[in-house]
Amino acid sequence: MDTTRRETRSVIDVRGLRKRYGTKQAVDGLDLRVDQGEIFAVLGPNGAGKTTTVEILEGFRDRDSGEVTVLGQDPASGGRAWRSRLGVVLQDSRDQVELTVRELVRHFAGFYPAGRDPEEVIDAVGLREKESTRARHLSGGQRRRLDVALGIVGRPELLFLDEPTTGFDPQARRSFWELVRSLREDGTTILLTTHYLDEAAFLADRVAVVRDGRVVALDTPDALGGPQARRPVVRWTGPDGTTHAERTTHPERLVAELTANGALDGEAPGLQVEHPSLEDVYLELIGTAAPTTASTTATTTAPEGSTQGRSTEEVAR
Amino acid sequence: MSATAPPDDARATAGLRLPSAARLGIDRTGIELRAFVRERDAVIFIFTYPLIMMVIFATVFSGQDQSADGYGVPFAQYFLPGMVATGIMLTSFQSLATSIAVERDDGTLKRLRATPLPAVSYFYGKIGLILLTTIVQTSLLLVLAATVYDVPMPADVSSWATFAWVFVLGTTTGTICGVAFSSLPRSGKSATAVVTPVVLVLQFISGVFFAFFALPSWMQTVASVFPLKWMAQGMRSVFLPHDAQVLEVAGTWQHGATAAVLGAWLVVGLVVGIRTFRWRRRDDG
Numbered sequence: 001m002d003t004t005r006r007e008t009r010s011v012i013d014v015r016g017l018r019k020r021y022g023t024k025q026a027v028d029g030l031d032l033r034v035d036q037g038e039i040f041a042v043l044g045p046n047g048a049g050k051t052t053t054v055e056i057l058e059g060f061r062d063r064d065s066g067e068v069t070v071l072g073q074d075p076a077s078g079g080r081a082w083r084s085r086l087g088v089v090l091q092d093s094r095d096q097v098e099l100t101v102r103e104l105v106r107h108f109a110g111f112y113p114a115g116r117d118p119e120e121v122i123d124a125v126g127l128r129e130k131e132s133t134r135a136r137h138l139s140g141g142q143r144r145r146l147d148v149a150l151g152i153v154g155r156p157e158l159l160f161l162d163e164p165t166t167g168f169d170p171q172a173r174r175s176f177w178e179l180v181r182s183l184r185e186d187g188t189t190i191l192l193t194t195h196y197l198d199e200a201a202f203l204a205d206r207v208a209v210v211r212d213g214r215v216v217a218l219d220t221p222d223a224l225g226g227p228q229a230r231r232p233v234v235r236w237t238g239p240d241g242t243t244h245a246e247r248t249t250h251p252e253r254l255v256a257e258l259t260a261n262g263a264l265d266g267e268a269p270g271l272q273v274e275h276p277s278l279e280d281v282y283l284e285l286i287g288t289a290a291p292t293t294a295s296t297t298a299t300t301t302a303p304e305g306s307t308q309g310r311s312t313e314e315v316a317r
Numbered sequence: 318m319s320a321t322a323p324p325d326d327a328r329a330t331a332g333l334r335l336p337s338a339a340r341l342g343i344d345r346t347g348i349e350l351r352a353f354v355r356e357r358d359a360v361i362f363i364f365t366y367p368l369i370m371m372v373i374f375a376t377v378f379s380g381q382d383q384s385a386d387g388y389g390v391p392f393a394q395y396f397l398p399g400m401v402a403t404g405i406m407l408t409s410f411q412s413l414a415t416s417i418a419v420e421r422d423d424g425t426l427k428r429l430r431a432t433p434l435p436a437v438s439y440f441y442g443k444i445g446l447i448l449l450t451t452i453v454q455t456s457l458l459l460v461l462a463a464t465v466y467d468v469p470m471p472a473d474v475s476s477w478a479t480f481a482w483v484f485v486l487g488t489t490t491g492t493i494c495g496v497a498f499s500s501l502p503r504s505g506k507s508a509t510a511v512v513t514p515v516v517l518v519l520q521f522i523s524g525v526f527f528a529f530f531a532l533p534s535w536m537q538t539v540a541s542v543f544p545l546k547w548m549a550q551g552m553r554s555v556f557l558p559h560d561a562q563v564l565e566v567a568g569t570w571q572h573g574a575t576a577a578v579l580g581a582w583l584v585v586g587l588v589v590g591i592r593t594f595r596w597r598r599r600d601d602g
Contacts, residue, residue: 058431060597080335080433088431095425098355099348107348111341111432113333134355154432 017066028213041200044210087156097136112154141172225281237270345442367404393466398552399525409491414498422505483551497590
């Protein structure tokens with residue numbers, strides 16, 4: 001990454017983290033570094049070790065081995081002062097349903113030495129109209145906003161968000177994302193785990209993909225997977241009506257060549273240059289590549305009438 | 318939200334102190350009370366169960382005595398101490414064993430664990446709630462017994478002193494055993510089903526619904542292992558005349574044994590509670 005980030009302090013530092021449950025090696029030598037002020041997303045399939053890792057960082061679980069430092073301390077021995085600098089938004093929440101939004105936010109604010117003003121927090125998460133509503137009667141999205149309110153009311157330096165927008169409608173997600181971005185602008189470092197690739201793409205400064213208890217890729221959302229995985233796919237329909245696709249680092253050059261050798265006429269029906277989405281790259285990284293990606297890598301500029309071209313055509317129909 | 322977080326060292330030099338565990342315990346008591354009074358069915362159960370039992374039994378057996386070998390006391394007077402003891406067990410042991418199991422299951426405990434709230438403050442809140450509910454419930458019961466069923470209230474200081482220590486020790490033991498027992502139910506839903514039978518059986522064998530002296534001796538022996546029998550006996554020593562000791566199996570009030578058994582359960586509950594208490598569900602690792 002850029003040099004300014006290198007110079008900033010790390011908020012989370014993990015080296016060689018391991019955790020085993022029975023015969024399952026849930027975390028298998030994981031390394032991670034999260035810098036101050038960034039939104040860092042951890043992606044990975046279920047069972048990849050995301051939750052175990054995050055819960056070790058939060059001080060909920062013990063580790064078998066490895067070095068872990070969160071806000072300068074080992075989470076396994078983090079005391080109250082350390083906890084007061086963290087905010088944790090857990091995955092599912094259905095607790096304390098009889099208390100109202102305002103009661104809960106005020107109550108939790110009292111746990112911290114330098115908490116935020118509860119009223120400001122209620123406004124920030126957009127629950128002003130629901131301040132006197134019991135948690136029981138909040139919608140899923142409102143409940144999640146309350147969770148975030150309780151997570152940030154202590155003015156944390158580091159906030160953990162575990163799958164925060166599961167079950168949101170698109171509009172609720174968008175406004176939730178804006179809230180998370182505003183927290184970063186306030187200087188909060190955020191560790192986000194999510195299943196949604198678009199969420200990571202929209203929010204994260206950097207993304208780590210975890211698979212089998214290890215980090216298999218780590219970069220900005222735009223660069224994840226490296227140049228090879230980022231090669232665009234050119235699709236076109238030849239003069240005989242067959243469809244073709246080719247993966248290339250230089251799509252313009254390929255189009256020029258095709259036009260020159262007559263594979264494409266002036267009309268160029270069905271000509272497309274597709275850049276792999278974060279989702280395509282992610283699926284390839286975790287070893288379950290999307291079928292379209294698999295077929296395009298296999299297909300090359302096939303000669304007219306070849307079986308491959310025909311099968312592609314059939315698939316297209 | 319506009320204010321940025323002060324950097325670390327600024328926090329340290331500003332001398333920002335964590336709130337004291339005692340103050341947070343008071344906050345917790347307040348929030349526990351609010352949540353409690355909003356669970357209407359629980360409130361109704363806790364406060365009316367002993368009253369309804371008192372009304373039913375005192376009405377059905379009105380005019381009868383609990384007597385043996387020519388000595389007897391009015392039924393309502395014998396029944397009241399057992400009901401006071403039962404009430405204490407309900408508000409301390411049963412409500413806590415259930416509520417902590419539910420709070421573990423629904424994630425309240427895990428959420429609190431993620432904050433700088435000290436564990437003792439959480440328990441201070443529970444103790445505060447239990448003290449208040451137990452005092453209210455016992456007062457209601459005593460008022461009902463004294464006004465409707467003419468049960469005489471003790472007039473001497475030493476009886477009330479006995480009441481005080483049995484009440485405090487019984488509530489404390491019930492509370493601590495409740496915390497320990499809360500780890501047993503596998504889920505919040507099963508908590509009531511696991512806790513209620515224990516409480517119900519103890520009520521039958523400990524001299525609450527039936528006169529203790531009238532129970533088979535093996536049942537008396539089993540009951541003597543558990544705290545409820547001793548709480549009921551201790552309360553009888555408060556609300557029954559001095560001569561009623563002849564109705565006890567041992568022929569005396571056995572204050573020493575009462576204190577010893579309740580104290581032993583307190584210690585056992587504490588050890589088990591500390592070893593088994595979990596902030597997370599079992600299936601949550």
